[in-house]
Amino acid sequence: MQEALAGVVDPEIRRPVTELGMVDVLDVPTDDESAVRLELRLTITGCPAATRIERDTRDAIESVLGQRPYELVVGVMTPEQRREFQERVRGPGGARTHPFGRDSLTRVIAVTSGKGGVGKSTVTVNLAVALAARGLSVGIVDADVHGYSVPALMGLVGEHASSDSGALVPTRVGDLILPPIAHGVKVISIGMFLDDSDDGVVAWRGPMLHRTLEQFLRDVHFGDLDVLLVDLPPGTGDVAISLGQLLPGAEVVVVTTPQPAAADVAVRSGLVARRTGQRVVGVIETMSPAIGANGESFALFGSGGGARVAGRLSADVPEPVPLLAEVPLSESLREAGDRGTPSVLSAPDDPASRALQQAAERLATRPDPLVGRPLGIRVR
């Protein structure tokens, strides 16, 4: 029975329920007529994960017992059991610092832009699902306080949503936050934490943003990630400094449109990131010229901004900053975002999707970022 139950995996934590102390066999009577009694302890009831865990547990039990009767008592953990659960998830002592410091094996890639509305979040989610589709374990922190669009772009809104922003609310066990998973990517967003008292136009000041980012990194259980993408608010202010302090090993991807006004601010955001100790690893131009059905070119925002940003960020550094991709204007990309199904998955042959795939591929296969860094030891 234990073996069958060990096959039941908590979909949010991705570990067997047996390891998480969620299930017990209470009584196996010796006569075959009497019911076997088991107990399933959930962190909370009523969430989609709870329904799935109960169904999978019943399937596992029935696969062993066949027609023999059983009774599964489904309940909620006591405070003491929740504490033990937290300990099991976090590891002994329950780490209280975030796991993405300099020695971490997770690549942290911050996505930044100078101006708002240039397509930074669209780039972030498509990179994330493209990297996840390559078999990597990927998470997103949406730290874009005013433009938290990641939940919608990943389809984490609607049916089960209960935050005021319409975004799905993550499961919490004490101060442990379990990020919802969409398209194989673990996602946490400021938009998931807004309630009645926040009308979505909170005046986020530097220290508040710093604390929120710190809390996300510390309390959200991402598990072992290969890549963590951080969707930053546009601009070159406090958040770049916070990021430098909290994630000193972060790599930075700068997103710009071809327009000179956007490109100039994008250069500044790259320079600020560099000044705070991060490494700019590439530029992605989006809303680039597109080719119409009759071969005509639409260059709504001009052309060449991405190459200009990459060129200027390459001056005075030993390693040139590459232009990773030019993502053309695409109605399909925009519609996929509106539907919550990132374009690299839902329309992989669209030229914009292909460009984003190319950017993900170049990021994933660039020279080993771990060379020269101390290896942290991680217990799996």
Ligand SMILES: Nc1ncnc2c1ncn2[C@@H]1O[C@H](COP(=O)(O)OP(=O)(O)OP(=O)(O)O)[C@@H](O)[C@H]1O
């Ligand atoms: N290449 C593109 N072609 C067509 N539409 C695009 C493209 N890139 C982004 N968009 C659209 O532009 C709008 C803004 O994109 P997005 O939200 O990704 O920008 P952002 O820079 O993250 O904005 P914010 O500053 O608000 O966070 C969205 O409606 C998105 O679908």
